[in-house]
Amino acid sequence: xxxxxxxxxxxxxxxxxxxxxxxxxxxxxxxxxxxxxxxxxxxxxxxxxxxxxxxxxxxxxxxxxxxxxxxxxxxxxxxxxxxxxxxxxxxxxxxxxxxxxxxxxxxxxxxxxxxxxxxxxxxxxxxxxxxxxxxxxxxxxxxxxxxxxxxxxxxxxxxxxxxxxxxxxxxxxxxxxxxxxxxxxxxxxxxxxxxxxxxxxxxxx
Numbered sequence: 136x137x138x139x140x141x142x143x144x145x146x147x148x149x150x151x152x153x154x155x156x157x158x159x160x161x162x163x164x165x166x167x168x169x170x171x172x173x174x175x176x177x178x179x180x181x182x183x184x185x186x187x188x189x190x191x192x193x194x195x196x197x198x199x200x201x202x203x204x205x206x207x208x209x210x211x212x213x214x215x216x217x218x219x220x221x222x223x224x225x226x227x228x229x230x231x232x233x234x235x236x237x238x239x240x241x242x243x244x245x246x247x248x249x250x251x252x253x254x255x256x257x258x259x260x261x262x263x264x265x266x267x268x269x270x271x272x273x274x275x276x277x278x279x280x281x282x283x284x285x286x287x288x289x290x291x292x293x294x295x296x297x298x299x300x301x302x303x304x305x306x307x308x309x310x311x312x313x314x315x316x317x318x319x320x321x322x323x324x325x326x327x328x329x330x331x332x333x334x335x336x337x338x339x340x
Contacts, residue, residue, distance in 0.1 A: 142176045
């Protein structure tokens with residue numbers, strides 16, 4: 136239904152990363168330490184949100200394992216997920232609630248309730264409003280869609296604990312930043328807050 140559309144690649148020497156380093160030396164030091172990022176390829180539409188739901192509240196090590204099981208055993212099209220016996224999805228390692236969410240979004244896609252292609256033409260906040268109208272999709276999942284599927288450049292993942300932990304370490308706080316602290320620091324990173332988020336994710340590895 137959808138094919139991979141983009142791979143996220145960046146290095147410490149690219150223009151955007153250098154601009155971030157110039158605006159925030161602490162982030163610049165983190166960028167230089169990590170060195171490079173390569174993530175993807177990423178699809179657009181339904182599979183991206185399905186994968187984000189699977190990843191909710193899971194570590195970056197566990198989430199890909201469970202996702203791979205779903206891909207192998209069930210498939211990740213709206214048709215296969217909507218038709219799958221719930222126990223089969225549960226056996227992949229999903230909670231019952233995530234099974235409910237995945238199948239509900241699959242059904243919303245098949246019924247035309249959500250127009251994935253149309254999202255690309257909407258401003259960021261309107262995309263978030265459309266996506267969070269779906270049961271199981273919160274702001275974090277919508278932000279992941281903006282960053283990874285639509286490639287929006289200025290999205291700061293305020294609700295992502297991994298980003299907040301990395302930011303806290305970068306700032307020497309000895310704890311994760313609060314949403315408010317991250318938002319305040321993120322003002323230094325405009326208009327490249329998506330790239331800043333990616334570097335903070337990469338620093339967790």
